[in-house]
Amino acid sequence: MAILDSKIPAGPLADKWTNHKNKINLVNPANKRLIDVIVVGTGLAGGSAAATLAELGYNVKAFCFQDSPRRAHSIAAQGGINAAKNYQGDGDSTYRLFYDTVKGGDYRSREANVYRLAEVSINIIDQCVAQGVPFARDYGGLLDNRSFGGVLVSRTFYAKGQTGQQLLLGAYSAMNRQIGRGKIKMYARHEMLDVVIVDGKARGIIARNLVTGEIERHSAHAVVLGTGGYGNAFYLSTYAMGSNVTAAWKAHKRGAFFANPCYTQIHPTCIPVSGDHQSKLTLMSESLRNDGRIWVPKHKKDVEAIRDGSLKPTQIAEEDRDYYLERRYPAFGNLVPRDVASRAAKERCDAGYGVNKTGEAVYLDFASAFMRYGKEQAHVKGLDENDEALVKKLGQEIVRNKYGNLFQMYEKIVAQNPYETPMMIYPAVHYTMGGIWVDYNLMTTVPGLYAIGEANFSDHGANRLGASALMQGLADGYFVLPYTIGDYLADDIRTGPISTESKEFDDAEKNVTETIDKLINNNGSKSVDHFHKRLGKIMWNKCGMARNEKDLKEAISEIAELRAEFWNDVKIPGTATEYNEELAKAGRVADFLELGELFAKDALFREESAGGHFREEYQTQEGEAMRKKEFQFVSAWEYKGEPKDAVLHKEELAYENIEVKERSYK
């Protein structure tokens, strides 16, 4: 397995990052001006990396498919960002954040990376506050924290239900400063369609201008991908409509190994599907589980009465409700990690206790939070604590202050008032822990090609804890990549500008235009969405929250067939030389159709249950995930023409600073 060198620095865990920074090569400021870096994607990772690289002095070209870097889907993250600040004095520390993240990831992440993440988490908060990110504060003017699933401390910083937005706008503002200075050249409404490899090194990209359809060549000394996750392979997800795997997949096809594709996070608290027309799912922040209690009726007759509309959830007596998370996991209760909460919801719904027409919904109930907060308020204000109506009203006000925008969003979508009746929620695809394999320097298996944020695989193992994605994106972009990339670029100070007039660029461009021509001239009979929806159904039913050998094998062959059908029968209107969303979508779905198969292949190969990957064959008697020691490695897949031919490389995971235990939240 020498082919995968994770380049983890030697020495004690806590000193690795510092030692590494002390030893790696640097590029002096005058030479940085001679070096170009391409950053694809402008979310938290890409945006912060572009800003920081430009500030260090590199010439940055940044690309995004949206009309502005500010619209990347990091903006939709609601709940918060973790940092081991220990402002609450509740026993938090770098080690504890590291520990929680490794345990939360079901012991499938790299120790050294996670420790570094926990270490720099502290800087992130300082940095963001200095940039003017308006985090929530208490009455003393200091930063407030909330607690998130899977941990026992309050370490999550937040800005109401729009933390991702505020952090992204912070990174966007840092980018704006550099764009204004001319250090970042921004290419919005551009989509990367290939990586160009010259002499074994990533030296540029081929991009399509989505407005004019023009195919462009862009060269650089290094290419950074911050292009997010691939959850849209499931068609329905909480991802943005445009989120795609294309950049990552093209990189994979050019030699970057794809790691752990089957690790997908299915988030427990999303608004349930309402019908066939559904184009996307909406998340309700996990922070709601701090105050909301999840339940289904205890008795089937109540379930039926609810479904036919003759009974309201508020009419079900306390003793006839099954607060199944509190019942199964008394220690963590409603705050168990996402994978556990999602599976538990699926278990109840599969058993027939789902509370909407489709049978795929559970309640998230705030009634007891209203009373709890209300009593407190009544006490503080010296009002009658026994006046139920008053107490409820006071409590609702507190909840409105904390989650008002989420409640409003729910009401707009579902047309039910969540202050009066419990919310209905169901799990939905939300994040992909898997991604492009990177070493400790965040470099892929292609020299000069980097992957950061959700696009890489590195820090979350088999399951990501709440409020850790924002942390990882910003850690990679602000504080890790800008250092480690220097180690590589130090050899490029005399290279000079990279020409786009080379055989490699010609070939890559030809490759792109041929694919586009093929798609646009296909004259098939079915739309892109038709194929995307069918792929989504296969993924959700056979590679979703619970997987088994038979389903996965079927999925592999069905996806391959669907892919063939797609290339035969897809229909794309318009031309390639204009704004053509169908054409852009077709390219993305074509890549999802390849990735989907690799996903299923990876899930089939991984004969254990870990985090977001749950194999029905491998579970304990209580239905909990059963991890297996022999699978304590990263699966990194090498592209060999077709997904079925992908070759597996293993990176063994060693745990020297943490004891691998049963992951229990009971």
Added chain:
Amino acid sequence: MNLTLKIWRQKGANDKGKIVDYAVSEVSPDMSFLEMLDVLNQDLIEKGEEPVAFDHDCREGICGMCSMFVNGQAHGPDSMVTVCQLHMRSFNDGDTIYIEPWRATAFPVIKDLIVDRTAFDRIQHAGGFISVNTSGNTQDANAIPIEKANADAAFDAATCIGCGACVASCKNSSAMLFVSAKVSQFALLPQGQVEATDRVLNMVKQMDEEGFGNCTNTGACEVECPKGISLENIARMNREYLKASLKG
């Protein structure tokens, strides 16, 4: 539900556009407005016609990408929503719905309902930031306590999603609400004070150069803003600007 749609179709930036009528049937009240357009587009593709181009991405009201003028209102008739959060239950069977792109000289049409909003980005380039380097070696985040009221007000201003509904609704196509939200966010925080003078002068200068109209305080922007950004921000920016002009 059956509906008649009157949609602005325009092939490209330099082409002439016109309103074209479409009929859609079997619309469910639970659909979002964009899902209704998806249905129309699937029909058009099947018929071999070009689908209606519109901007959209997150479909949960936060990215600010979606932008259409529905029946004479930015983001349609419902309040405090973007058009992706607008649901068909806001309409009745048999309704005729006008769908037009944002109209402003500073937001030229790219195609159909898609407009170019990079003017907003350029305003931000002119000063929508705090000049702090990203070394991570800033002071501790809790070193400067910030009064909760100010922190909350800064947050409220910062929730602007940059969709451009304010410009689209304003009879003068003024961008004051958008610009003032950013100016206010930083004006309310101690971190933003150092560059306050230059920031407001530069951002307003850029705003004027982009060709946005002048604010006449009609308040339409505040009503149509999907995030409820307050007019107070405009007043604050006016103050900041006057202060800065006298100083600079």
Added chain:
Amino acid sequence: MASIFSSSIGRKFAMALSAFFLMVFLLQHFAINILSVFSPDSFNEVSHFMGTFWAVQFLLQPILIFGVVFHFIMGFVLEIKNNKSRAVSYAKNKGSANSTWMSRNMIWSGGFILIFIVIHFIDFWIPEINTKYIVGDMSGLHNGEFRYYEELREKFVPIWRVGLYCLGFVFLALHLLHGFNSAFQSVGANNKYTNGLKGFGKVYAIGIPVGFIFIALFHHFTH
């Protein structure tokens, strides 16, 4: 500092300042006119003072004329500029859903007020200037008595003029209903007093024009 009159916000500010000045003037004008209802003698005395005191005539009057002219010209300039900022208009635009009629039609209410002012100047100001500075009669007397009150009453005999004045004041009310608070917003006054101010603005915007209408009708019907 230069930008203060060339920038969008600077122009807004200038518009608001001239508006404040005009609103104060309006109040003063009203205060003098209402005297004509209660005490013709005091009205005559104050009128004579205003018409002959050097500071009013040679300092305040030019400033006032400048203020009026500036407010109008700036209003038209901004309107033209604002129209340019939307080259293609909407096929359907439901302005009533988000703003008041008054706020969207300041140019029309303002335009009508301009016409009114021209007529008002022809009626009162030009004859006054003629008498004082062309004929050179600074006495303010007619047949040995102050002439101001009787001149005022003469003007309000024809019903068409009374009607025109009333209409002018209705437009003034509409203009003020938006303009009063808009001016405060433009200079950056939006704070805890804003709600109170809005109430006061309404009282002012309706009260003053109604008062003027009352004066016109009073003189018409009591003559």
